[in-house]
Amino acid sequence: MTALEVTLRKFKFTRILSHDTRNKLVYVLGNVDDQLAILSFERAQYDDALIPELAKHTCQLQDVIENNIYGWALGNIDIQQPDTRIKIIYPATELHVKKYEQQDRRMIVETPTMYRDITRPYIQSLPSERIQWVTNILNGTSEADRIIYRDNDPQNGFVILPDMKWDGTCESLYWVAIAFRNDITCLRDLTPAHIPLLKSIQKAAYEKVKENTNLDADQLRLFIHYQPSYYHFHVHITAIAFADAPGVVAGQAHLLDNVIDNIEMYPEYYQRATLPFVIGNNHPLYLAHHPQSE
Amino acid sequence: MTALEVTLRKFKFTRILSHDTRNKLVYVLGNVDDQLAILSFERAQYDDALIPELAKHTCQLQDVIENNIYGWALGNIDIQQPDTRIKIIYPATELHVKKYEQQDRRMIVETPTMYRDITRPYIQSLPSERIQWVTNILNGTSEADRIIYRDNDPQNGFVILPDMKWDGTCESLYWVAIAFRNDITCLRDLTPAHIPLLKSIQKAAYEKVKENTNLDADQLRLFIHYQPSYYHFHVHITAIAFADAPGVVAGQAHLLDNVIDNIEMYPEYYQRATLPFVIGNNHPLYLAHHPQSE
Numbered sequence: 001m002t003a004l005e006v007t008l009r010k011f012k013f014t015r016i017l018s019h020d021t022r023n024k025l026v027y028v029l030g031n032v033d034d035q036l037a038i039l040s041f042e043r044a045q046y047d048d049a050l051i052p053e054l055a056k057h058t059c060q061l062q063d064v065i066e067n068n069i070y071g072w073a074l075g076n077i078d079i080q081q082p083d084t085r086i087k088i089i090y091p092a093t094e095l096h097v098k099k100y101e102q103q104d105r106r107m108i109v110e111t112p113t114m115y116r117d118i119t120r121p122y123i124q125s126l127p128s129e130r131i132q133w134v135t136n137i138l139n140g141t142s143e144a145d146r147i148i149y150r151d152n153d154p155q156n157g158f159v160i161l162p163d164m165k166w167d168g169t170c171e172s173l174y175w176v177a178i179a180f181r182n183d184i185t186c187l188r189d190l191t192p193a194h195i196p197l198l199k200s201i202q203k204a205a206y207e208k209v210k211e212n213t214n215l216d217a218d219q220l221r222l223f224i225h226y227q228p229s230y231y232h233f234h235v236h237i238t239a240i241a242f243a244d245a246p247g248v249v250a251g252q253a254h255l256l257d258n259v260i261d262n263i264e265m266y267p268e269y270y271q272r273a274t275l276p277f278v279i280g281n282n283h284p285l286y287l288a289h290h291p292q293s294e
Numbered sequence: 295m296t297a298l299e300v301t302l303r304k305f306k307f308t309r310i311l312s313h314d315t316r317n318k319l320v321y322v323l324g325n326v327d328d329q330l331a332i333l334s335f336e337r338a339q340y341d342d343a344l345i346p347e348l349a350k351h352t353c354q355l356q357d358v359i360e361n362n363i364y365g366w367a368l369g370n371i372d373i374q375q376p377d378t379r380i381k382i383i384y385p386a387t388e389l390h391v392k393k394y395e396q397q398d399r400r401m402i403v404e405t406p407t408m409y410r411d412i413t414r415p416y417i418q419s420l421p422s423e424r425i426q427w428v429t430n431i432l433n434g435t436s437e438a439d440r441i442i443y444r445d446n447d448p449q450n451g452f453v454i455l456p457d458m459k460w461d462g463t464c465e466s467l468y469w470v471a472i473a474f475r476n477d478i479t480c481l482r483d484l485t486p487a488h489i490p491l492l493k494s495i496q497k498a499a500y501e502k503v504k505e506n507t508n509l510d511a512d513q514l515r516l517f518i519h520y521q522p523s524y525y526h527f528h529v530h531i532t533a534i535a536f537a538d539a540p541g542v543v544a545g546q547a548h549l550l551d552n553v554i555d556n557i558e559m560y561p562e563y564y565q566r567a568t569l570p571f572v573i574g575n576n577h578p579l580y581l582a583h584h585p586q587s588e
């Protein structure tokens with residue numbers, strides 16, 4: 001028996017942390033030998049090679065509904081193949097628990113005043129070590145072999161590399177462009193002075209993606225997060241085919257084309273705009289905006 | 295044997311129409327007695343009642359990887375429960391095939407000129423029967439029992455009702471507000487004259503959702519689609535918890551808070567803006583923008 005099997009046998013269930021019924025993915029918390037353990041179970045996708053055989057291997061139909069040309073049922077597929085992906089974190093910490101626990105997410109409709117008085121001081125309070133990993137990428141001390149493109153100009157330069165979320169397939173392309181300059185913390189800082197940087201990132205992204213994957217410019221979604229997960233300017237580069245890429249929803253993703261157009265039309269757009277964003281209600285920034293709920 | 299089982303036995307596989315590996319949902323095309331049939335297979339979610347038992351029913355582990363506190367494996371769950379949802383359309387038409395076939399989706403970066411010369415004439419060319427169902431809802435000849443709220447003012451009035459995509463749960467709330475006036479075809483038409491309508495929809499949506507589900511205003515995402523699926527002004531009302539609600543992605547969904555702010559700051563914002571949107575490359579509007587590809 002592998003250590004994993006031993007752990008599974010000893011696992012004592014405490015509670016469900018989250019259950020994504022669309023993706024059929026559940027995280028559960030429990031104990032193994034009095035230490036925290038987190039398990040996840042995810043239904044496996046159908047194996048492409050077996051898809052032509054699914055109809056004839058359907059059995060034990062129940063709850064059958066038939067209406068005109070439409071029919072529905074629940075059933076089983078009697079082909080022997082792994083049906084579940086299992087992951088384990090053991091021993092786990094409270095931080096792991098927090099990460100996988102379903103959060104109540106809320107919308108904050110941030111006015112320029114709220115940005116100045118609450119969000120900006122929050123950003124400035126973050127320790128600079130938090131983005132040490134970005135500095136390491138930029139100066140070449142880590143991930144140097146993963147860089148796809150590098151423009152060393154101190155004002156308008158940037159690197160492009162694959163995002164850690166990318167699985168390597170063309171349909172789920174997920175890259176990121178990170179600026180060298182460190183004086184743009186977020187969308188709110190963007191002004192007409194940054195248009196050359198933004199356009200240069202756009203141009204390089206289109207060219208490098210075309211070279212590497214043959215995807216055209218109009219098959220890509222380039223966007224900026226607000227709030228971003230780290231406050232050093234970067235642009236997300238994803239395939240449009242990756243429709244449910246993490247973080248492409250309105251209220252978090254701002255399309256680069258839109259951002260450039262807004263600044264060109266209205267130079268102070270991002271300093272004057274009300275920007276709604278969605279955030280977990282145990283996030284420090286949420287608590288800063290709702291001091292009574294701490 | 296039900297008719298559905300007979301059809302499944304006779305099904306001759308032709309090809310995969312689409313395969314969503316994240317949601318574990320596959321559509322396949324085939325023939326039954328020389329007529330088209332479309333089948334879909336979707337992995338069933340884990341039954342909530344059985345989740346506490348999953349760990350001890352895990353078996354036949356393979357591809358085990360262990361690294362420090364992390365472990366991964368593929369396996370099976372030996373609990374007897376339906377593992378697949380099956381749907382069938384039979385006999386199916388070419389229109390059904392088109393609907394379920396994976397489309398190549400492309401970004402169009404629409405300038406005001408492109409709107410005036412291509413998109414607007416396309417909208418005006420659509421037969422008015424296409425939105426007869428909207429008229430039926432507004433005048434009470436259909437779905438009258440589903441109306442949640444009605445404000446009969448001819449200028450700023452609207453109805454709120456559940457969207458057909460809503461499954462009735464609080465976490466996946468999906469309602470829609472439809473304006474009575476029929477002179478707003480889309481986002482491009484919005485001006486400061488429409489602010490009272492927009493704010494009135496926002497206020498009623500917050501109040502009615504609170505009454506019906508206890509969700510607060512900051513747990514809702516109100517947005518307008520561009521392009522919309524029908525050109526009669528309407529606002530989508532969804533729970534933020536429904537993170538992967540259809541159509542909430544940037545480049546399709548425009549947050550109502552943002553729209554109101556843009557118009558209040560810049561009265562001609564939507565007439566002057568460049569608005570990127572994503573569309574299937576066999577959609578008539580895509581073809582209108584790319585006449586050479588027809």
